[in-house]
Amino acid sequence: MKYGRQVKKNLTCLSNFADPGALHIEGFPTEVFRRQFVIENTEPFNDDPLQKAVHDLEVAETHLANAQAEEATAEHDVAEAIKEVKDAERAHDTVTVHVIHVNEVEKASFTERLTATLQQVWEKSYIELKIPPKAKDVFQTADKNPKSLMSFLSLTLEQAHQQKVIEDYCFGIASETGGA
Amino acid sequence: MAKANELPTLDVQAGAAALDEDIPRVLRVLGASSIEELGWSRPNKLKLFVPMCGVCQGEKEEYTLRLGFQAYRRWPPSAQFVNPVTLDYAYPQDQHFVPKLTSPECRTHIAYPRNPQGSTIQLICCSATLEFYDVLHGVEPHHIWRETDTFFSTIMAIQKAFVSFYEGRF
Numbered sequence: 134m135k136y137g138r139q140v141k142k143n144l145t146c147l148s149n150f151a152d153p154g155a156l157h158i159e160g161f162p163t164e165v166f167r168r169q170f171v172i173e174n175t176e177p178f179n180d181d182p183l184q185k186a187v188h189d190l191e192v193a194e195t196h197l198a199n200a201q202a203e204e205a206t207a208e209h210d211v212a213e214a215i216k217e218v219k220d221a222e223r224a225h226d227t228v229t230v231h232v233i234h235v236n237e238v239e240k241a242s243f244t245e246r247l248t249a250t251l252q253q254v255w256e257k258s259y260i261e262l263k264i265p266p267k268a269k270d271v272f273q274t275a276d277k278n279p280k281s282l283m284s285f286l287s288l289t290l291e292q293a294h295q296q297k298v299i300e301d302y303c304f305g306i307a308s309e310t311g312g313a
Numbered sequence: 314m315a316k317a318n319e320l321p322t323l324d325v326q327a328g329a330a331a332l333d334e335d336i337p338r339v340l341r342v343l344g345a346s347s348i349e350e351l352g353w354s355r356p357n358k359l360k361l362f363v364p365m366c367g368v369c370q371g372e373k374e375e376y377t378l379r380l381g382f383q384a385y386r387r388w389p390p391s392a393q394f395v396n397p398v399t400l401d402y403a404y405p406q407d408q409h410f411v412p413k414l415t416s417p418e419c420r421t422h423i424a425y426p427r428n429p430q431g432s433t434i435q436l437i438c439c440s441a442t443l444e445f446y447d448v449l450h451g452v453e454p455h456h457i458w459r460e461t462d463t464f465f466s467t468i469m470a471i472q473k474a475f476v477s478f479y480e481g482r483f
Binding site: 237 | 342419441452465466469470
């Protein structure tokens with residue numbers, strides 16, 4: 134591109150060829166017109182090989198600029214598509230977990246991977262609830278009929294759901310009680 | 314904090330105030346706007362009635378749990394199953410309004426000896442009920458009721474027993 138402009142400075146043929154004012158078309162910038170129309174539709178410079186070469190170079194540069202613009206657009210589109218795919222994968226691989234602390238009546242929600250085990254979810258729940266764990270706490274479901282999950286802590290969220298150990302991703306932490 | 318081998322002391326004003334304070338917290342956690350929405354009722358400052366149900370051999374049976382807050386929150390709420398009509402419990406005629414719960418964490422007794430004189434009470438044997446301490450039941454230190462605990466843990470402990478340890482009516 135720079136080479137073409139440098140050569141062009143030393144030539145007057147193009148500027149003499151057409152008066153920019155005379156070429157003005159409503160809504161169409163004169164310079165663009167010159168580049169797109171005048172350059173490409175000018176009769177070859179049969180009697181001056183250098184001028185012809187410069188002309189060809191200008192045309193090629195125009196094509197290159199267009200191609201580069203298209204490439205940039207395509208790259209942007211590809212980046213957007215990749216982002217969409219990743220977002221979709223993330224949404225597919227994660228779930229929103231809801232947890233309540235039964236004794237202290239606190240609740241929290243957070244995003245967790247389906248590959249996380251119930252043990253990991255339990256441990257993260259304390260962090261999200263900002264309540265320290267107690268030795269005899271029990272991790273359980275949080276529906277109307279709470280069920281202990283202490284025998285299933287090694288299952289992932291996905292496995293627990295598939296095996297119908299849990300119906301949703303709502304959990305509770307409750308301190309064990311004594312009785313009997 | 315509750316203590317083992319110590320009889321609960323009553324403080325009805327503190328109990329009513331603590332219940333006033335805790336109900337909104339429980340509603341928030343459950344995503345409900347009122348206790349009526351949950352099917353609960355509060356006939357006075359110190360009582361809360363909570364419907365419960367259990368399924369035994371395919372039969373769904375309903376119960377009414379009465380919670381009392383006369384010693385709350387230093388001690389857990391009183392908890393007994395009652396006749397849904399009288400909203401009270403009289404042994405032996407109301408014993409069939411009590412579910413058989415046999416969980417290691419929560420077991421029901423229709424007439425548990427309260428003192429050497431021979432009086433008995435219905436006991437939901439669970440460290441989250443007032444009666445458990447009232448009968449001076451033995452308790453592990455880590456099971457003792459803490460003042461940060463709420464009546465919601467009492468309800469949940471009993472509900473959990475219904476899920477896996479319910480054996481029908483007495």
